[in-house]
């Protein structure tokens with residue numbers, strides 16, 4: 516009996532698209548065994564086919580026409596690897612409306628317009644999968660949706676941006692300053708020419724919005740996420756963190772608390788013993804706490820041609836199996852309740868505050884009383900680095916509401932004893 520074939524179209528043939536093509540070529544015989552059907556790449560859509568001709572066996576599969584893919588009844592799965600909101604949104608929507616399942620690595624699109632797209636998928640009884648959109652090669656979407664489905668998830672917390680983790684690792688391990696580490700990350704291709712989305716925490720913000728939505732079954736969009744990047748972290752902060760037995764990491768965290776969801780991205784001082792502290796360089800990790808499973812952690816390559824293509828292909832396999840079984844439609848994102856997202860002012864943390872103060876008796880007492888009047892108590896004080904008549908002070912507070920710490924810092928900044936509040940970093 517002739518074997519049924521499943522045909523795939525790629526939209527985009529850049530870093531990830533090329534990885535997907537390579538896996539499809541080298542795994543072809545094994546894929547036949549694993550799926551009991553042939554998986555073919557039938558079309559690849561790019562802007563400039565000439566640029567890509569040398570990368571494919573048959574240049575005839577390159578096209579600039581999305582319509583030709585849409586109108587081809589033999590194409591079962593469309594894999595979107597262009598990035599950005601448009602034209603990806605229109606392509607994905609049209610493909611699903613034409614009865615084709617979609618796999619994408621596009622975090623911007625899923626974080627900002629996922630709700631609409633899942634509805635289109637449901638209405639058209641097709642699948643929409645996006646494992647590669649969060650943490651590249653690390654399987655986290657499928658485990659959250661399936662393996663951990665029986666849990667009430669309390670926390671999802673991770674290092675989900677390789678560029679910033681690389682920069683902070685260089686600053687910690689080699690004493691580089693921020694600019695030097697960013698320049699090296701750019702030279703090695705870890706940072707984009709415009710690194711804003713990475714260093715300001717927007718990329719991680721999109722990923723935690725996606726993870727929070729799946730973990731808590733309530734829609735969290737990028738606009739709900741508080742984001743603060745790493746541009747204000749200095750070699751001094753890193754050195755004080757070391758003195759305190761801690762490391763600074765850019766952490767994306769989502770908590771389900773009785774008062775609502777917390778969804779935020781910011782630098783954090785983690786104890787050296789915390790499992791996320793040892794995640795270095797361009798690696799990513801996601802730590803999940805659920806009521807039944809307790810703690811689990813997922814670790815691996817958060818980006819790159821082959822790791823990301825591995826996640827994309829996992830989704831392609833899953834869709835192909837369903838097509839073979841003639842069963843479709845586990846695509847629901849399982850959003851069945853509405854939990855409010857808390858404003859950052861209403862979240863709680865312990866804080867690391869570095870400030871320069873007048874170096875004279877009684878200053879600490881004044882600072883402690885300003886904190887006390889704003890419901891903030893001090894847990895630890897380090898005084899170092901005299902600069903002329905001033906001294907540098909680092910204070911670790913108890914676990915307090917962010918609103919209270921911000922009120923206290925405003926008063927401190929206008930007081931006569933504090934020269935400058937240099938940084939405020941949350942402490943795990």
Ligand SMILES: NC(=O)c1ccc[n+]([C@@H]2O[C@H](COP(=O)([O-])OP(=O)(O)OC[C@H]3O[C@@H](n4cnc5c(N)ncnc54)[C@H](OP(=O)(O)O)[C@@H]3O)[C@@H](O)[C@H]2O)c1
Nearest residue numbers: 527528529530531561562563596597598620621818819823
């Ligand atoms: N790179 C990673 O490590 C990584 C990791 C996780 C997720 N992702 C996600 O994966 C997706 C793809 O990333 P990438 O790094 O592979 O991007 P990329 O290297 O920039 O490739 C983008 C591809 O899309 C094509 N393209 C751009 N605009 C197009 C348009 N209007 N019509 C048709 N084709 C168009 C480009 O064609 P031309 O080559 O002809 O210009 C190129 O082949 C993004 O959503 C990204 O966020 C990437």
